[in-house]
Amino acid sequence: MGGVQSLRTDLIVVGAGIAGMSAALHASGRRVVMLTKAAFGAGGASPLAQGGVAVALGPMDSPEIHMADTGAAGAGLCHEEVVRVITNEGPARIAELVEWGALFDRRPSGIFQLGREGAHSMDRVAHAMGDATGAELVRTLASAIMRSSRVEILEHHMVVDLLFEWGRVVGVVAITREGRPLVVTAAEVILATGGVGQIFAHTTNPVEATGDGLALAAGVGARSAGLEFVQFHPTALVGPDLPMALLTEALRGEGAVLVDDRGERFMPAEHVLAELAPRDIVARAIAVRRRLGRKVLLDATGLGSLESRFPTVVELCARQGLDPSQDLLPVSPAAHYHMGGVVTDLEGRTSVPGLRACGEVAFTGMHGANRLASNSLLEALVVGARCGEDLAHESHQTPVAVNDGHxxxxxxxxxxxxxxxxxxxxxxxxxxxxxxxxxxxxxxxxxxxxxxxxxxxxxxxxxxxxxxxxxxxxxxxxxxxxxxxxxxxxxxxxxxxxPWSSRCWLQDLVFEGDLLIPPHVVQPAAAVG
Structure with a gap:
């Protein structure tokens, strides 16, 4: 591979969102090369996350209740032990972020100000800066990364291939914006590349969300599962912005309601939780009305001034000449989150040696058929950290030398x-x-x-x-x-x-590379709810 620049390191992290940064920070003692398609701290879905982190911190809440809500939203396909571990470890990860300087919203007494979102039975969503939680977590983790001498960041590098030799992944091939190739070899590669929203015409996902990690993993025969489950967020702001601006579910948690263009509220007739029903139910109710030619609008005019609680929403609406405290906001479902991904355990291990994954690109079984609101940041924090910690405790491996004929x-x-x-x-x-x-x-x-x-x-x-x-x-x-x-x-x-569910489909559909494993040989998911 003459003329191609090459590097060797202990660990490669592909992606620089919350999951990838968490993994890198917890892989103590490991030299890390982190590759990101965008500027560090600015790209991907993590900085855009408005909702918050779902975590059982309230006096009446518990990981067991959180687990039950997760299972109910996941429609029978959540993996019980995965949900148990992640919901139980969430509070410790929040405490760690606070130690690192994360500024969560708090009440005058100093306790966390917790909100409620769709399908949650308790107030348990921790926010930062109102509706800028993702940005605050990225700031906190990025600051910690920048203080570390172990992590080398390569911005504007797209990984286009995984190097595979002797039955394991041994590195990556990346291309810069200028077209220069780079080969990086390491004992382990972590995919933390985010989701797939950019394969849909209407999406809230950033331009980087093109399914890179899932495609790369399939290319080396890794197992993936849950791929049919794409969550469409019910309330993306209709307008010229691409990707579409997200109107956080927390607005509905505060009391905003959905009405049609005749001013009629319709969600109470659709579900007992009305606007706070699981996202798939709300999204379908909106889609049906739009297909019939009706407009659907989010009415937040009864919430008073929103500048302090929802500054991001106010700014996004202002770009389109709208004031959410006075105007009804036109909304539509948009592809938002992929419950499917590369099959991993709780330490991010995939079915291919040398390859791990965490965050939205991974399938741990946490979300089942439908993700509970604000569980994504929780999973990214917990599994990202567990992945890094597991690698820190493994004996150091020497990166494999890559041959020209690899x-x-x-x-x-x-x-x-x-x-x-x-x-x-x-x-x-x-x-x-x-x-x-x-x-x-x-x-x-x-x-x-x-x-x-x-x-x-x-x-x-x-x-x-x-x-x-x-x-x-x-x-x-x-x-x-x-x-x-x-x-x-x-x-x-x-x-x-x-339009019905069948007990015979209480199982995950699993692929090996591009090939679907016949469903009858797949073990049913250990279901919650």
């Missing part, structure tokens, strides 16, 4: 792997609309079949080089396969042609 899925070519640099924007948009129409809030066998055929035609017409478009195509194909296979409705996966 096995990998593809070696990058000359063109840019970024969609916006490579002239592939039109093709990416075509893919997004295929997925939006075929595998959106509601799916049918017919819509999924059409989407599969259209994607097959697109992949035949366009053979992308390694990078974002190739990752998006691979992940879209996996999601469509899973959604076609699960012939029931459960959680975020709603099949309008089979």
């Amino acid at each position: 096995k990998h899925s593809n070696f990058p070519l000359a063109d840019s792997p970024w969609i916006d640099d490579g002239g592939n924007t039109t093709v990416a948009d075509e893919l997004r609309w295929i997925m939006e129409a075929g595998a959106g809030v509601e799916r049918t066998q017919g819509s999924l079949k059409v989407a599969r055929e259209q994607l097959h035609d697109l992949r035949r017409r366009v053979v992308p080089q390694p990078g974002e478009l190739a990752h998006m195509m691979r992940v879209a194909n996996l999601i469509l396969k899973a959604a076609e296979t699960r012939t029931e409705s459960r959680g975020a996966h709603f099949r309008a042609d089979v």
